[in-house]
Structure formats: C-alpha cells, structure tokens
Amino acid sequence: MEDVNELLFSQLKERPEILYEINPAVFEQLVAEILSSFGYEVQLTKKTKDGWADIIAIGHQPASKIIIECKRYKKDHAVGLDIIQRLYGLAEQEQATKGILVTTSSFTKPAMDFIREHEWRLEGIDFNKFQEWIDRYILAQDINSTKSLPLYFDLSEFSTEEIRLILDQLSSLYASCGGDRLIIDDAAILDSAEIYEPVGG
16 A cells, blocks of 8 residues: 555645545545654544544654544535534544544635634644645655755854754754754864755664
C-alpha cells in the first residue's frame, strides 16, 4: 500500500481533482499517512460503530489524542452542521484533545461558525487546506530522500545573537517538515555563512 500511496501523492501534486474520484477508504488511508508523517501514531478504526471517528492520532510532544473524521465528498457537497456537532460530541465523550474533520469539499456557514466557536476543540480541513497538507507531506518526503542539502546565506551584516536566532528558526522549520535534525557548521558560519543540512543522520 505504501507504493500505491506514493504514486497517488505524486498524481495529486499534478491533479488535485483526483481527490474527488478516489475511494473514501483510500482517502482515509491518505489522511492517516499524512498524519503519521507529521509525527503522530495513527490507527484506522474499524467500521463497527455508526458515527465513530475514522482515525485516532496520538501525539507525544505534547501529549495529545486527536480523533479524525474523513468525508470524501464531491466539490458541491459541503459538510453540514450536524456532522460537525456529532464530531464535537464524540471528542467530548472520548476526552480527546481535538476533533478534526477532513473533507475534499467545504463547510456550510453554520458548520464553520460552530467550528470557530469551539476552535479549542474542533478543526475543519477543507479541500484547500488538505492540499496544504499534501504539499507539506511531499516536501517532507523530498527532504528525507536527500542525503545532503547545502544552504547558503549571507549573514555578514548580522550579529552573533541574530544569527543564532535565525538558525533556531531554521531548525524549527526543518523539524516541521519532518526532518530529524539540523546540523550547523560553526566554522562555516564564521567564515562564509555556509550551512549544511544533512538529512536523516
């Protein structure tokens, strides 16, 4: 299935509208794969309960439990308030950190209003936001498939403290894309500000 997902992600990069055509179960697997790449432990739930979440995602830094419902809808089939309220109730019942509804369509205004009113417990991912997830996933895969990525910066006009702040921000950005760590060559910084970013060790 991993090879199938890689092929599908590659196709989605070129033709996002494929999302409207794929099987709902495959859509759930794509969502689970993306969440896994974000650092969560994911579990696709069995279809034994009506109204039950499709995916459970467990985070460790910080500790969190997220329940995800996936709706592979057509473009003109917006997610309504009833589905969002049901997810909210499930998040409360399961004492989840958050409930996320991921859809290939959009949300009705009442549904979006409810999400905003409970933004501490709910999140809505529509077609456009899901495309951002896909782009982030593909970027992380590209980074992890590269053994060494050299970056060059002109830092001659910055103080040492400012340089360190910049490097901290780069490290955070790198980690958010799925990288293991960012290794800094201090001598290179002092000389020509050449920073090497070995990936995956």
